[in-house]
Amino acid sequence: MFTGIIETLGEVTAIKTEQSNIHFTIASAISKELKIDQSVAHNGVCLTVVALGENTHTVTAIDETLSKTSLGNLKTGSKVNLERCMQMNARLDGHIVQGHVDQTATCIKREELDGSWEFRFKYDASLGNVTVEKGSACVNGISLTVVNSAADEFSVFIIPYTFEHTNLQEVMPGDVVNLEFDIIGKYVAKLMGNK
Known part of the structure; x- marks a missing residue:
C-alpha cells in the first residue's frame, strides 16, 4: 500500500533482459536503506527488491507487468519516481494507492x-x-x-x-x-x- 507521495527520484543504471523478464537496477538516495524482498513503487508499479548494491537496488518486471505499464520504455538514464510502502501508523498524505497500474x-x-x-x-x-x-x-x-x-x-x-x-x-x-x-x-x- 502506498500514498502517491513520491519519496525520491531514482535513475536507471542498468537493464538486463532474462527470458521475458526485465531486471532494472536503480540508483537512488533510498537504495541503501532498502532490504531484499521489500516492496517499492517505481513510477507507480509495486515491484520487489531482488538485489542490492552500494547505492543501487534491482527489481524485476515480468511480462504481465511489462504489458500493462510503461516500464518497458525505460532506458539507462531514465528518471523513476520512487516510494516505499506506507507505514500503517503514518499520515495518509496522498490517497490510497495499491501500486497496481490499471x-x-x-x-x-x-x-x-x-x-x-x-x-x-x-x-x-x-x-x-x-x-x-x-x-x-x-x-x-x-x-x-x-x-x-x-x-x-x-x-x-x-x-x-x-x-x-x-x-x-x-x-x-x-x-x-x-x-x-x-x-x-x-x-x-x-x-x-x-x-
Missing part, C-alpha cells in the same frame, strides 16, 4: 502556466476506468487531483515542488505514463455496473 495513458498536453503546469492525459476508456472532477488519480505513482474530467481524458495541475521532485519534468506530449485509478471509485463503478 493502464497506461498518453500525455496530450503540457503547458507551463504562471507558476504551475497543466498536463492532460488520454486513456482507453473501453477498459472501464473513470475519473471524476476533484477526485484522485495516480500518474507515474504521483497522487494527483483530477480536473477537467472527460470520458477518456483528464487534466492535472502541478505545483513547482511536484514538478521539480518527480519525473513529470521529463514528460512531454506523446509520452506514455502509468495510471492507477482511485480504488474507491473502481469499486463503486463495478458495483454500479453489476446492477
Whole structure:
C-alpha cells in the first residue's frame, strides 16, 4: 500500500533482459536503506527488491507487468519516481494507492502556466476506468487531483515542488505514463455496473 507521495527520484543504471523478464537496477538516495524482498513503487508499479548494491537496488518486471505499464520504455538514464510502502501508523498524505497500474495513458498536453503546469492525459476508456472532477488519480505513482474530467481524458495541475521532485519534468506530449485509478471509485463503478 502506498500514498502517491513520491519519496525520491531514482535513475536507471542498468537493464538486463532474462527470458521475458526485465531486471532494472536503480540508483537512488533510498537504495541503501532498502532490504531484499521489500516492496517499492517505481513510477507507480509495486515491484520487489531482488538485489542490492552500494547505492543501487534491482527489481524485476515480468511480462504481465511489462504489458500493462510503461516500464518497458525505460532506458539507462531514465528518471523513476520512487516510494516505499506506507507505514500503517503514518499520515495518509496522498490517497490510497495499491501500486497496481490499471493502464497506461498518453500525455496530450503540457503547458507551463504562471507558476504551475497543466498536463492532460488520454486513456482507453473501453477498459472501464473513470475519473471524476476533484477526485484522485495516480500518474507515474504521483497522487494527483483530477480536473477537467472527460470520458477518456483528464487534466492535472502541478505545483513547482511536484514538478521539480518527480519525473513529470521529463514528460512531454506523446509520452506514455502509468495510471492507477482511485480504488474507491473502481469499486463503486463495478458495483454500479453489476446492477
